[in-house]
Amino acid sequence: MEILEKRNFGPKWRKWIYQITHLGSVGVKINGVEGNFLSTGKGLRQGDTISPLLFNLVLDVLSKMLAKALSNDLIKGLCSDLVPSGVVFLQYADDTILFIDKNEE
Numbered sequence: 224m225e226i227l228e229k230r231n232f233g234p235k236w237r238k239w240i241y242q243i244t245h246l247g248s249v250g251v252k253i254n255g256v257e258g259n260f261l262s263t264g265k266g267l268r269q270g271d272t273i274s275p276l277l278f279n280l281v282l283d284v285l286s287k288m289l290a291k292a293l294s295n296d297l298i299k300g301l302c303s304d305l306v307p308s309g310v311v312f313l314q315y316a317d318d319t320i321l322f323i324d325k326n327e328e
């Protein structure tokens with residue numbers, strides 16, 4: 224929720240996201256008869272329509288953290304002879320791959 228607040232999402236929107244990710248419940252109908260509601264308890268899942276938005280918000284924070292680590296010489300990307308500062312991460316769909324040079328120290 225902190226990321227959403229820092230990105231200036233309003234309190235009402237943050238509350239909706241919290242409810243979706245923490246307070247989910249599902250109802251089950253069997254032969255037309257509604258049963259009790261069950262708590263989902265696991266939060267967000269891959270394939271949920273809100274997943275890409277939240278993934279991109281988190282990736283934005285990760286990329287800023289990696290950029291800061293690069294500028295402070297805490298990490299070094301791979302292939303720095305081809306790309307300035309090297310390749311640090313690649314993203315495709317909902318996958319992120321980190322490419323960080325091994326530090327012998």
